[in-house]
Amino acid sequence: MENWEPKIATFLCNWCSYGAADLAGVSRFQYPPNFRIIRLPCSARVSPKFVLSAFRHGADGVWISGCHPGDCHYLEGNYYARRKFALLKGLLEHIGLEAGRLHFSWISSAEATKFVDVANRVAKEVEAMGPARFFIKSRAEVA
Ligand code: FES
Helix, strand or coil: CCCCCCCEEEEEECCCHHHHHHHHHHCCCCCCCCEEEEEECCHHHCCHHHHHHHHHCCCCEEEEEECCCCCCCCCCHHHHHHHHHHHHHHHHHHCCCCCCCEEEEECCCCCHHHHHHHHHHHHHHHHHHCCCCCCCCCHHHHC
16 A cells, blocks of 8 residues: 555553653654554543544554553552553454554653654554554545
């Protein structure tokens, strides 16, 4: 598919991973422009419905990132997020979504280089799989 670029819905916790993305930006670190960043108060705020909706509306991949274990501003939100993610990923892969379209990470606000590394890896993996078609009947629906 010519000129195709993956769209990756990216849910970032305000306190850590969003800070890392911001720091990467102000530090002028380069990373692929495929990410549509949605800032949330905590990674625990990511509902499975958000992920399904992102795929349904044309995302080719989803990336969720929050604070490191022990650093969540809401104490255990990132643990809940990780558990929800593991269940959802297992379920979606069981019904046919390709592994590698759904990613989870823990990145602190000081880890701009880690943010860039993970962004590069996620973009490369999603791009290698091509457009996601599992949740949509045709690309015309989301154009
Ligand atoms: S506040 Fe960052 S994951 Fe909860």
